[in-house]
Amino acid sequence: MPPALSDLQQRSLSHVWHPCTQMQRAWQLPPLPIVRGQGPWLYDEQGRRYFDAISSWWVNLFGHADARINAAIKDQLDTLPHVMLAGCTHEPAVQLAERLSARTAGVLDHCFFASDGASAVEIALKMSFHHWRNLGRPAKQDFVCLRQGYHGETLGALAVTDVQVFRDAYDPLLMRAHQVMSPDARQALPGESAADVAQRAAAELEALLAEQHERIAALILEPLVQGASGMAMHDPAYLRAARELCDRYQVHLIADEIAVGCGRTGTFFAFEQAALPDQTPIWPDLLCLSKGISGGYLPLSLVLSRNAIYEAFLDDEVARGFLHSHSYTGNALACRAALAVLDRFDQDHVLETNREQAAQLTAALAPLAADPRIEHFRQRGMIWAFDVREPLAGARFAERFHLAGRARELLIRPIGRTVYLLPPYVLDPALSAWLAEQLRATLDATLSENTDDADRAPEPATA
Template sequence: MSHSTPVSPPQDLASRSVRAIWHPCTQMQRAMAVPPLAIVRGEGAWLFDDTGRRYFDTSSSWWVNLFGHADARINAALKEQLDTLPHVMLAGCTHAPAVELAERLSALTGGVLGHCFFASDGASAVEIALKMSFHHWRNRGRSTKREFVCLRQGYHGETLGALAVTDVAVFRDAYDPLLMRSHQVMSPDARQALPGESAADVALRAAAELQALLEERHEHIAALILEPLVQGATGMAMHDPAYLRAARALCDQYEVTLIADEIAVGCGRTGSFFAFEQAALPGQPPIWPDLVCLSKGISGGYLPLSLVLSRDSIYEAFLDDDVARGFLHSHSYTGNALACRAALAVLDRFEHDGVLQRNRAQAALLTAALAPLHTDARIEHFRQIGMIWAFDVREPFAGFRFAERFHLAGRERELLIRPIGRTVYLMPPYLLDEGLCAWLAGRVLATLDDVLNQRPDDADRLPEPPTA
């Protein structure tokens, strides 16, 4: 008599994922109760799950997707590159996509940031910038400059160097014993305004705290790192460009490298290609940081790519016959040809499609459609810059596990939306029109009503998982 092996019933993709994948930024015990969406297809601003339901990608899939999923022009560029050269190491070799991308990005800074170092993800770019800053001072005979300054509420990634200059407790605290010490100074977050203060006043008050630290420690400080205009992962904290102007002047005065982390805010998100461009006063020449970290949107949401743009003076500090004075950092996929080609297709869109001008029109439409939030007593600090919108639900209304409840309610209304704590934000692909703005605003407002009218069971009062 033969014995057949029992056949287990087939499991859906979400269940298999929970069993096999350790998902990022997720408490996996909670994922068993709230399984991930099983996405099988993307088209434009929409994602489709394995049941055929669609979801509007309100966060551009963690802020990376600029022109929609399966964009025809980026697809075509990648297909051509795939048949030509998918990858070659960038140590001792080079290729056209990497060279052209470095040249075009430098040109966007007027040649001020003349050299480009490639990596794979945002945290890697931050690590590179921190190492470059310290090492360039060391090569110049200033080896005492080995400390870093960051902003409170800032986020720069989750590798150990990046965490050392990050101030988001849920990411940092478990690893604090492993981290180098950094100086934290006041965030210019405009929500901290005292009665009668403007956003610019807050920025200058924060700059005064930075100046006091630099006066005391500048001989030991290598670099200041900041997110220009928007501190993303802490809840879309926005600040006045006056802080960038002050930071640039102070870093010049005290000989400190200024690192702009544009990983989330670059590529047009704040209304200019680089957020730091908005530091310049009207009619005045542009001012630039010393190092710029770029990732996320630069490849259009297609492939992992990051880079650091550097001033010539930093690059030149590494030129020497001594190999040890060179910058020997490396990644296997540095300057991947496919990723660089995707980035070139992204730059083509900016150059030929009037993206920044079109985004201004799109932003005005969605801001107008969200106007009811201005008078909603349940929310505070409605804010917008470029293609980023955010508002905070007041503490008495948010309740327990607000972000998770909002996310799940959003799914029911065709939204893929993940608040950060009690901050609801939108960073959609650059594909809005009047009808879509009205639809999106209506769904967000309806989801807000759904969630704030819920009464979570007391037994469900567990710590909220971090989301972004």
């Protein structure tokens, strides 16, 4: 029997087209009606609470209704909510661009603003092609992406995405991109390390660039963690190899840090972990950022570029400029929220605190990591994932796990048979122990023969 719907659920299903949702199925599994959030918790109409174990699609870094981000947005609201960035400028956009450039030691010294991750990827692809065109090399119009990679669902971003459920229906509309081996460490052959897998993947990339570099504009990749395909993690050695190969063959390197940036992997930018042995940092040519940069408050994305790319667009001819825009580019409220996020990193030593939180939760998850029902337990910074062994996962595993989690105050959405955690940066030892306990109980309920417990509605919160 489908569950009885609240008024909010009924109205939502009648008028809202929800993302990544088969709406026919949504009537049997209706959207959770959330009325407020506080810290890591979300609350429904009945007062039940749910720990936001995935940071609301990986955006909510410091929990819901963070007092300092709230205050920054309220202050900005009283002065300048928005002004177009074409022909005008404002302090929050300028300061955000300056502070992000400083985090790359000025290597990526220009910032182009957008609204969402897929838009940032579109911008980076267009910048790369247009840069080469302005330099008199229009043949460089191909792109290289990794197998299992995900970069968004607009047409350009989807063309460099290898998650079939997203791209299959639209494949006839897409440009063709070259796909090369993912450095996913789970592909290790007997006796191989993660670095060995990275080396094998880099060799395939080298073979392609050696043959096709005259036509290739850029390589795009997700540094360290390929998110939407199942939290596939790889060794930083691949990033070092990719940087060297792109330099050798004159190909741009685009880092999609939309999901992995803002401290999620243990450094503010994931690419920082690919420094050379002498600690010399290496950087991409274009870096896309979104999700956590505004703390889960307002849509914001951006592309950081090297000066050499920016300068190729400087000309008296308008058509040689980068003619990409949307009305809310560099929205002042969103930029002010992002500045408050950077303030939290600088004032609260977030990266150091995250290392402590990561160690606490990893220790709490140790018994689960040894569970014979799972494989490939992995962790990078504030990201944890494991795969439930086949055929234990069975049909509709992700949906059943999601429901079992809700019964235990967890909001969690597996990707296929991959269960992952990207919690907000607010863990303490007690919360880590509770989270590990509930995750284990959720797995037990999902894999048990009796699924009644998985489908049972959660009890109201007691705290």
